[in-house]
Amino acid sequence: MENAHKAVKALSKFYDPRRTKPGQEITLVLTPQTSGPNNNIIQRMVVRPSIYSEITIALIDDQRFRVSKQTFAVKRRLFKANGSIKTSLYEAAIKSGVPKPILMELIRIYSWDVDFQRGIRVGDKFEVLFEKLFTENGKFARFGNVVYGNLILRGGNNPLYRYRTSKGIIGYFDNKGKSARKALMRTPINGARLSSGFGKRRHPILGYNKLHRGVDFSAPRGTPVYAAGSGSIVKKGRNGAYGNYIRVRHGSKFETAYAHLSRFKPGIRIGARVRQGAIIGYVGSTGRSTGPHLHYEILKNNTQINPLRLKMPSGKRLAGNELALFSSVQAKLEQQYTALDTNHK
Ligand SMILES: [Zn+2]
Missing domain, CATH: 3.10.450.350 (Nuclear Transport Factor 2; Chain: A,)
Known part of the structure; x- marks a missing residue:
């Protein structure tokens, strides 16, 4: 012993x-x-x-x-995939051979700015460049990072590049050096299973209007719902037609609300701090609801505003020498994407 x-x-x-x-x-x-x-x-x-x-x-x-x-040294190798969206980014990406952890990351980095239910249409396209890690003897070890992504929505490019700043902060930036990260997420839900709102028949996707005052995301019961931004929980519980309801305060101006939840994440209570992207509850159909969906509201000075119209306050913007460094990384990633074959082994 x-x-x-x-x-x-x-x-x-x-x-x-x-x-x-x-x-x-x-x-x-x-x-x-x-x-x-x-x-x-x-x-x-x-x-x-x-x-x-x-x-x-x-x-x-x-x-x-x-x-x-x-x-042991681990080798990173780059792989690429691209495709055209027929029903959802999820389905198109899986069909094109995008590994699930990579797809989850791709969805996550676009959730700040893209409404995965209303913002994606049939015929939209995606591109992704990602890493796979191999051991010295060539054995696959694990997936690495998404280093470049592009959602081509209605013909418009929305590229994002992974970049590490000279201060060591890693983030995703667009082609102007603007951070993809926003104060609030446009899709505060695991966007993987969201299908394009375009031409959907069974659950008409409601837009924003005076009576509705929020946007709906149709998703399977149990789909994780995220705090759209960092803040503190100010309401939690049954709330009439809203069913199981959570409201989060972000700073002094903005609040976000989440309704019809099937249940709350354990530990979520009034007064608790939550970080952006943290799971707070799960999609359900409680309250006045005809099927599982998330009803999402953004409130400014206590009044619901149209999340579809809100210009999300933008995050960090690279400038000066940092922008020049970023531009060279951007050019390299684009060149790597172009040079690679999609028929990877
Ligand atoms: Zn609703």
């Missing part, structure tokens, strides 16, 4: 044993103890916490272990 304790202690220099996951491989070399209790003696132990590293402990005498950490 003494020996095992020491082994774990030695290991903990580089590795927290509590982080061990089911299925994780650990190699042990043991020698049977000839006298004393029936324990085996650990001679060597090898742990691979990730594809990037391997930690080895080896017994050097009766008392001590030597611990060493080896790190």
Whole structure:
């Protein structure tokens, strides 16, 4: 037992044993103890916490272990995909071979500015350039980042480029160096399953009008609903025709409201702070509702305003030398996208 304790202690220099996951491989070399209790003696132990590293402990005498950490290089390779949207970006992207984690990221970076239900039409197109990570021996390890995306909506390009500023902030910027991140999200819901509002028959998509005062996103029951911006919860609970309802205050002017939820995310309570993009509840059909959907309102000085018309206050804009650096990254990404073949192996 003494020996095992020491082994774990030695290991903990580089590795927290509590982080061990089911299925994780650990190699042990043991020698049977000839006298004393029936324990085996650990001679060597090898742990691979990730594809990037391997930690080895080896017994050097009766008392001590030597611990060493080896790190492995991982190669990033770029892949591209593109396609035309018939029903939803989700369906088109999956058909074109975009891996799910990449698609989720692509949807996320466009959720600040694109209304995935009303803003996407049949015939709109998408382009994406993304990374896959491979180990030194060429084995696929995991997906990396979306480095370039473009939603071509009604013929207009909306490119976004991943860029790391000289201060180390990583974000997505458009071709003018404007951050994709906005104070409020136009699609505060997991946009993956949202189909184009154009030509949809079963659930007519309501726009904004005096009686309706919000926009609806038809989505399957249980679809996660996000806080459109960072702020604090000011209302939560049953609210008449709204059903299960949440209202979030963002600064002094704006509030957003979310209605007909099936349930609230545990931990969401009045007064709690939420961060932009955090799950606050799930799509449902509570209150006066004919089918599962999110009813989303933006309030300015306590009055509902038309989210479809709101010019979202824009985020950071790169300037000067930073903009010049960004432009060279942008040009490189465009060139890489053009040079690549879509028929990747
Ligand atoms: Zn509504």
